[in-house]
Amino acid sequence: MTPRPRAVVVVTGSELVRGERTDLNGPFLARELLSHGFEPARIVIVGDGEEELADALREGLEAEVCVVSGGLGPTHDDRTIELLARAAGRELHLDPRLEEEIGGVSRRFAERMGRPYTDFESGVQKQATLPEGALSLGLAGTAPGVVLALDGRIAVALPGPPGELQRLWPRALETEPFRRMLERARPPERRVLRFYGASESAIAKALADAGGEAPGVEATICARDFEIHVDLVVDPGAEGGADELERAFLPPIERYLFSRDERPVEEVVLGLCRERRLTLATAESCTGGLVAARLTSVPGSSDVFVGGVVAYSNDVKRRELGVSEETLEAHGAVSEEAAAAMAEGARERLGVDVAVSVTGVAGPGGGTEAKPVGLVHLHAVGPDGARSVSFSVPSDRESIRRRAAIAALHLVRRLLAQSRDSRV
Amino acid sequence: MTPRPRAVVVVTGSELVRGERTDLNGPFLARELLSHGFEPARIVIVGDGEEELADALREGLEAEVCVVSGGLGPTHDDRTIELLARAAGRELHLDPRLEEEIGGVSRRFAERMGRPYTDFESGVQKQATLPEGALSLGLAGTAPGVVLALDGRIAVALPGPPGELQRLWPRALETEPFRRMLERARPPERRVLRFYGASESAIAKALADAGGEAPGVEATICARDFEIHVDLVVDPGAEGGADELERAFLPPIERYLFSRDERPVEEVVLGLCRERRLTLATAESCTGGLVAARLTSVPGSSDVFVGGVVAYSNDVKRRELGVSEETLEAHGAVSEEAAAAMAEGARERLGVDVAVSVTGVAGPGGGTEAKPVGLVHLHAVGPDGARSVSFSVPSDRESIRRRAAIAALHLVRRLLAQSRDSRV
Numbered sequence: 001m002t003p004r005p006r007a008v009v010v011v012t013g014s015e016l017v018r019g020e021r022t023d024l025n026g027p028f029l030a031r032e033l034l035s036h037g038f039e040p041a042r043i044v045i046v047g048d049g050e051e052e053l054a055d056a057l058r059e060g061l062e063a064e065v066c067v068v069s070g071g072l073g074p075t076h077d078d079r080t081i082e083l084l085a086r087a088a089g090r091e092l093h094l095d096p097r098l099e100e101e102i103g104g105v106s107r108r109f110a111e112r113m114g115r116p117y118t119d120f121e122s123g124v125q126k127q128a129t130l131p132e133g134a135l136s137l138g139l140a141g142t143a144p145g146v147v148l149a150l151d152g153r154i155a156v157a158l159p160g161p162p163g164e165l166q167r168l169w170p171r172a173l174e175t176e177p178f179r180r181m182l183e184r185a186r187p188p189e190r191r192v193l194r195f196y197g198a199s200e201s202a203i204a205k206a207l208a209d210a211g212g213e214a215p216g217v218e219a220t221i222c223a224r225d226f227e228i229h230v231d232l233v234v235d236p237g238a239e240g241g242a243d244e245l246e247r248a249f250l251p252p253i254e255r256y257l258f259s260r261d262e263r264p265v266e267e268v269v270l271g272l273c274r275e276r277r278l279t280l281a282t283a284e285s286c287t288g289g290l291v292a293a294r295l296t297s298v299p300g301s302s303d304v305f306v307g308g309v310v311a312y313s314n315d316v317k318r319r320e321l322g323v324s325e326e327t328l329e330a331h332g333a334v335s336e337e338a339a340a341a342m343a344e345g346a347r348e349r350l351g352v353d354v355a356v357s358v359t360g361v362a363g364p365g366g367g368t369e370a371k372p373v374g375l376v377h378l379h380a381v382g383p384d385g386a387r388s389v390s391f392s393v394p395s396d397r398e399s400i401r402r403r404a405a406i407a408a409l410h411l412v413r414r415l416l417a418q419s420r421d422s423r424v
Numbered sequence: 425m426t427p428r429p430r431a432v433v434v435v436t437g438s439e440l441v442r443g444e445r446t447d448l449n450g451p452f453l454a455r456e457l458l459s460h461g462f463e464p465a466r467i468v469i470v471g472d473g474e475e476e477l478a479d480a481l482r483e484g485l486e487a488e489v490c491v492v493s494g495g496l497g498p499t500h501d502d503r504t505i506e507l508l509a510r511a512a513g514r515e516l517h518l519d520p521r522l523e524e525e526i527g528g529v530s531r532r533f534a535e536r537m538g539r540p541y542t543d544f545e546s547g548v549q550k551q552a553t554l555p556e557g558a559l560s561l562g563l564a565g566t567a568p569g570v571v572l573a574l575d576g577r578i579a580v581a582l583p584g585p586p587g588e589l590q591r592l593w594p595r596a597l598e599t600e601p602f603r604r605m606l607e608r609a610r611p612p613e614r615r616v617l618r619f620y621g622a623s624e625s626a627i628a629k630a631l632a633d634a635g636g637e638a639p640g641v642e643a644t645i646c647a648r649d650f651e652i653h654v655d656l657v658v659d660p661g662a663e664g665g666a667d668e669l670e671r672a673f674l675p676p677i678e679r680y681l682f683s684r685d686e687r688p689v690e691e692v693v694l695g696l697c698r699e700r701r702l703t704l705a706t707a708e709s710c711t712g713g714l715v716a717a718r719l720t721s722v723p724g725s726s727d728v729f730v731g732g733v734v735a736y737s738n739d740v741k742r743r744e745l746g747v748s749e750e751t752l753e754a755h756g757a758v759s760e761e762a763a764a765a766m767a768e769g770a771r772e773r774l775g776v777d778v779a780v781s782v783t784g785v786a787g788p789g790g791g792t793e794a795k796p797v798g799l800v801h802l803h804a805v806g807p808d809g810a811r812s813v814s815f816s817v818p819s820d821r822e823s824i825r826r827r828a829a830i831a832a833l834h835l836v837r838r839l840l841a842q843s844r845d846s847r848v
Contacts, residue, residue, distance in 0.1 A: 015646050017464050019454030020655060022446060026469065030443030040441050041476050045450065045467040052465050113625070201537070222439050231444060282713075282734070288720025289706075289713025292734040296712025299788055299821055307740035309733055310706070310716040316731035316774055320744065350740055364723055397723055 004039035004186050005064035010056045012070040012080060013160055014047040024162045025069040032169065034233070037185025038065055048077045057087040064153050065181060067172075070160030072143035074123025080157050081146065085131035088150055092129050095136070099128035102142045109142075137171040140164035149177035189239060191232040191246075194259040196410050203228050203253060210249035214241035226403050227265070228256075258413060265409040266294045266301075272416040273304040278353040278382065280412070282308030283321055283346035285333065286360040286376065290405035306352055311342060321345030334359050334371050336388060339379035347381055354382040356412045362400045376404045380415045387415045428463035428610050429488035434480045436494040436504060437584055438471040448586045449493040456593065458657070461609025462489055472501045481511040488577050489605060491596075494584030496567035498547025504581050505570065509555035512574055516553050519560070523552035526566045533566075561595040564588035573601035613663060615656040615670075618683035620834050627652050627677060634673035638665035650827050651689070652680075682837060689833045690718045690725075696840040697728040702777035702806065704836070706732030707745055707770035709757065710784040710800065714829035730776055735766060745769030758783050758795050760812060763803035771805055778806040780836045786824045800828045804835045811839045 009029045015021045026043035033040045041063060046052040048071060057080075060066035071080030085092050106120040127142055137145030140159040145168035148155040156172045158165045172178055195203060200223045207230070213219050216238025220231045234242040250257065259268055273280050282291045282305075292308040295301050311317040314333055318325065322345040323338055331337040342357035360376030367373035374394040380387050389411055393403065433453045439445045450467035457464045465487060470476040472495060481504075484490035495504030509516050530544040551566055561569030564583040569592035572579045580596045582589045596602055619627060624647045631654070637643050640662025644655045658666040674681065683692055697704050706715045706729075716732040719725050733744045738757055741747040746769040747762055755761040766781035784800030791797035798818040804811050813835055817827065 014642075015644050015655070016451075017454060017467060018458050019451030019464065020644065020653075021646060021648065022448070022451050024446070027440075027443030027446050030441060034442050040443065041470070041473070042480065043441060043469040045469075046465070049465070056466065218438075220439050220444065222445060224445065231439075281740075284713075286720075287717070288725075288729075289708075289716030289732065289734065292713030292736075293711070293717050296710075296734070296736060296786075297822065297825070301712075302736055305712075306737040307734045307744070308713065308736075309744070310713065310720070310731045312716075312720060312726055312732075313730040316705075319774070320731070320733070350743070362720075398721065401721070 002186075004037055005181070005184050006041045007033040007038040007065040007067070008041055008060040008063040009033070009043045010053075010060045010066065010068045011043065011045045011160075012048055012053055012056075012068070013045075016070075017045050017047040025158075025160065025165050028162065028166065029067050029069070029169070033065065033067070035187060035190065036173070036182060037187035048079060050079060050083070053079055054083045054087065057083050061087050061150065061153065061155060064184070065156070066153070067156045067158065069158050069165055072127070072140075072145075072157060072159050074120070074127055074142060078126075081130060084146075084148065084155060084157060088131060088148060088155065090131035090133065090148070093132055094125060094129050096128075098130070098136055098144060099124060101139065102127050102144070105139060105142050135175055135177070137168045137175070140168055145172065147172050147175045147177060154178060154181050186236055188236070189232075189234040189242070191234060191242065192260070192262050193230040193232070193246075193250075193257060194265075195228040195230070195253060195256040196226070196258050196265070196406075198228060198253055198256040200228050203230060206249045206253045209252075210245060214238065214245045217242045217245055219245075226406050258410070264294075265406065265413060267298050269409055269412050269416070270295065270298055270301055270304045272413060273354060276416070278304070278416075279351075280305050281346045281350040281352040281355045282408075283342040283355060283357040284308060284310050284408075285312060285317070285342070285358060286362040287358045287401050287405045287408065288312060290401055291356065291358060291408045294405060294409065306350055308350070309346055317342060321349060332371065334361055334375060334377060336377050336379070336390060339377040339388060340381075340386070343379040343381045343386070354380065354412060354416070356380040356408050358404050358408050360400065360404055362397045362404075364397060374400050376400070376407070378404070378408050378411050380408075380411045382412075382415055384418075385415075387411055387418070426610075428461055429605070429608050430465045431457040431462040431489040431491070432465055432484040432487040433457075433467045434477075434484045434490065434492045435467065435469045435584075436472060436477055436480075436492065437469075440494075441469050441471040449582075449584065449589050452586065452590065453491050453493065453593070457489065457491070459611060459614065460597070460606060461611035472503060474503060474507070477503055478507045478511065481507050485511050485574065485577065485579060488608070490577070490579045492579065492581045493589055496551070496564075496569075496581060496583050498544070498551055498566060502550075505554060508570075508572065508579060508581060512555060512572060512579065514555035514557065514572070517556055518549060518553050520552075522554070522560055522568060523548060525563065526551050526568070529563065529566050559599055559601075561592045561599070564592055569596065571596050571599045571601060578602060578605050610660055612660070613656075613658040613666070615658060615666065616684070616686050617654040617656070617670075617674075617681060618689075619652040619654070619677060619680040620650070620682050620689070620830075622652060622677050622680040624652050627654060627680075630673045630677045633676075634669060638662065638669045641666045641669055643669075650830050682834070688718075689830065689837060691722050693833050693836050693840070694719065694722055694725055694728045696837060697778060700840070702728070702840075703775075704729050705770045705774040705776040705779045706832075707766040707779060707781040708732060708734050708832075709736060709741070709766070709782060710786040711782045711825050711829045711832065712736060714825055715780065715782060715832045718829060718833065730774055732774070733770060741766060745773060756795065758785055758799060758801060760801050760803070760814060763801040763812060764805075764810070767803040767805045767810070778804070778836060778840070780804040780832050782828050782832050784824065784828055786821045786828075788821060798824050800824065800831070802828070802832050802835050804832075804839045806836075806839055808842075809839075811835055811842070 030040035146157040216235035317323040323341040347355035363373030375392040454464035640659035735741040747765040771779035787797030799816040
């Protein structure tokens, strides 16, 4: 089978190459390119220095598709268009219609800022100057996105701010030169299997025992946020092989599978509650609101999730969740007993059907021999009973908290899935 | 002044070049390299395909320092060492001491997994095979980190998992060849100024009006999470110029400056409370726990932050925060009045000195003409009075929530800074 056309992403920005900010455009464009049937071969991040950017663009133009992010601004530091023209061997021309369009935006901006338009004039001319044959995709601020068709290849220049880049990208796909390029592409099917509770090596072993990848099926196993994600990238025509692979490798690990689409666990939990018209609340100590924040990140979560208590101090655990002084004294705030009392308290006080609690030692201080940093107790309670789990994984504060939050969501999922199964 | 030695980071991983996971190693290494006086010139992300990785390594070895992340595993897909040797023109040799070390780890692993050691033998030999003259930095799992001194240049290969990479990186800096390289480096001083409440263009204008960058002082202005961060990278000897630049450009924007170190606003807020021995609580609706989660992300926050209520439903706003039915009926849950009642309720119910509340329309649904998506009301109340703020910025759900959470923290900061100033 012919390989997918090769694609390169060039990202420019001094703050990106210096690691002061994490680039989001490269991963976004890579996912988009793959989903449209191109092979993302490299993502190159460079600063705004002329030589480095020129080199990156020259290499990028060797690929069938080169997408460049950033460097479209009005100042002399923004060199993408000039260097793209040079790398492509195209003359630069001032586009009078574009000059008028950008001029209009700049005039309004100058007025608002109370500055003379002449301050902006050279910037407008710079931004209205494009390589011969380039198509404008419309403006992001005053910067035009650009598509440039080359001999059997294509270059796209997009603005650096991720929101603007994501807004103009679909327009690039709709241009005539890009549509011709898309005819040569081979969009794969992507299947995402998400597991929780199994180790990465157990999943890898199941895959290997099933004979490994099938022809035209690439499998990547990736531990992310304490879940294991298996991505199958399936070439057109290889769907049957992918089905067979799934049938062979899933049985020993199927009980850990919780999502076959890209729904994160918080969406799965909200869906399980919604199915049964159950309301949900949280009671968090060491996660400090992370569980509630994940649940409420989902649009429409308010029909299930009513709220929660972040009970960081013992006083708030007593006042707001009704955890008894005796429980706290006998077992401590980080205990199975306190976790159970917190969840039950939240269920009663907030008047919900299902509640989940987290209490633990997030560190770096506060650990003891009996209760070390990384010790976490979780408890979920619903109309059909309760489930609890404890674990102790020494790690850094952020990882412990994130891991505990994800474990809390999975605990609710298992509580509800179990009840559902037992009713079948 | 001579330029800093050039450094290139090569990151390998199929899931990274396909955008399935965001690379963290490139930014980490870039920051480290710059802080040690090298100029991070490019970060290249490639998959595990032989040709792409070989090209990236060949280009990387043209730099004074090339750091490679990933591709050190035991399987044939892990090609970093083999291709590094080829790019450097070095033979590969099996290192018997290293073979013994890796073999020991693998034997223990095989035992734990109940698998024969012979399954691992070829992987052990592969991982114990290094380019001539390479130094092992010790193992991450079964993968050795490696330093390879070349003629006036140096290459470092580190494992892909960020925790492992960050653990072995300091060992690379301590090797003899790297120490020699560090003598040629020019560590800059980095000054970080963080602003809130001013626009990026206002900060840029203040900098331009002050004459712009000084010789040996590079300034980057970067909008991040609704704050504006100005980074000054100051060459050795240019400290005086940087001081002068700060004196010239700060006065018109000084009231927006909230941090001169890298402390995020949540740390500043906790610090202000701690100074005055004040306790703090949160009452959140649309942010759903994000404010509490940010505060509790700081180690030791428990001496200030006692907890919070995520009051997502009106019922929880009434029950847990004592917001009156009248307020909710007359003004709605998204109103200045509800925000004030939530903050006051949290202050009273949770028994704290300072409380902050957030209520708003995070969208995408639920907006009306009078209360559109993006409308947020915030209220902070403390021993010396209260402050409130409202804004309406149409955006996506995640941005609205993040922006509201950050605005809430800054509102507390301004409330406390104001009280402090008024006491002087």
